[in-house]
Amino acid sequence: MFALYQLVALRGLRRGEACGLRWNEVDLASNTLTVNWQLVQLAWEVHEGAPKTDASVRTIALDSDTARVLRAHRQQQLQDRLAMGEAWSDTGFVFTQPDGSRLHPQHVSDQFLWLAYLAGLPPIRLHDLRHGAASLMLAARVKMKVVQETLGHTSSAFTADTYASVHPQVATAAAEKTAAPLFGKEDQAQPRHVISLRS
Template identity: 35%
Template sequence: MGKRANGEGTISKRTRDGKVVGWRGSVTVGHDAQGRQVRRWVSGKTQAEVQEGLRRLQSELHQGLVTPSEKLTVSAYLDQWLQNKERDQLKPNTLRSYRDSVRLHLKPLLGKKRLEKLRPLDVEQMLTQLHQAGKSPAVLAYSLRVLKMALRQAVQWQLVARNVAEAVRPPRRSKPKFHVWEASEVVHFLQVTEAHRLHAAFYLALMTGMRRGEILGLQWTDIDWERKRLQVCHNLVEVRAEGQPGKVHRGKPTVSSKRTTLQTPKTDASQRVVALSDGTLQKLREHQRRQEAERCLIGLDRTEQGFVFANELGQATEPRTLYGWYRQLVKQAGVRRIRFHDLRHTAASLMIHKGLPPKTVADRLGHTDVAFTLRVYAHLYDGQRQEAAMDLADLLPSGNGSPN
């Protein structure tokens, strides 16, 4: 057998006890980080079978379908992907959710597999195992979503030829359920909370639909008193950071810790202008006077940071603190117990029943797409659809000469 040209690969015999038991061939597909050649191997019982396998391998190599990732496991790749995501300036909680999904679901079930040998069936089996472990459809869907993102990057880096997770459909999920207060419950709750120092925060949530973090991140400089509006440009959130070394909770090392930070709003659409009614402006003025009284009472010990809904020391109010007060006040008012985030849905419900167009509701809530607003609150628009139903009699003149 003559010498093979560069790029054609090499073929050799496989022997056992001096007898030829098969053939194998290899071709260089790239180099690793140390500059060493990375080769792919083809085995067969005959020399012709190996030659055919090498021809297929070389064809795929020329088409960019073969990459030097033979020894890279899914686990090792996901670590590299997460390191890359850290440079993308993601929200800390978003990055943390990616890490959690990788650590809790993707690595345990797929981590040992070779990246290049991952198949759609492997992904399907992962979802089945998560389902059998009692995980919710939301967890399954999110795990698949994270895997798709990671493998999409692997394709761009030319580590794999295709994103095998794209061939897997996410599990069917039921629409998220939320509860809203009736108008009478809103009135009663606001009446009961009127004496509370953060009454205006609850009022603002129910009249504007602002998120909890947007309310707590609001600063006095964000309010335009003359134009009767405010600018949503801050979001106060609890961020899950890495666990503190040496800290133990319930006998186990902590994997995360919490801290509060001021960020930009959730999306570009969340950075919005919200029109304020005269009643809402009055509530904010009353709150401002109450805050001035607190400042005079506490004196020099108070550190002003410009927050509208600051704590007694002038610093940002912790989200969990506001939620704790909210739960106490709900119990005191005797209204139905709903999540604080459901105050946002309640505000949307009130806007819709008032007859505001979907686009106006979407803008006020900070939704990126009005179609999302229509999907989320479709059931609330059912009543308006019924009111829009007409009959011929509605178009005919009545006795006084005007349409019915």
């Protein structure tokens, strides 16, 4: 499930969106994927349903490394399919059980917790990877509107309220950027403005 975890960590998909992703919604030629469905867990039962909100139906750009990981995952899945022969369950899902059947979302979360424990990390939930993706985008100074659309939030105000304070570097960068013109530290590529503090 390496590819699934990387997708959640860098592109911020919800667990159900990643588990419900099908290959016909992934375009590796243009490095995009479209979220149209999700797997919803009710008690222990799993159902396929629409994404959480209308804004959750979206097309997401993939970075080149994540696209490469998905291509490798696709090749491995094709090899597994050949090895399984008639026992393969052709569900079309990107992420599956070894026999091609769909994943149970709770299994994905449990496996992640186990891997985090084995790595000696503090307890982190799979959903924390989604928060991390938002933090990474904000630290990279991605516009709030783009972060909102990538995460599938209804409004950028919700995104700002939820994530803007998550990454300390974002606040630090804002403070430095604000003070830079006063102390002559602005980016050399930017035009220099003269500010007078005299009244």
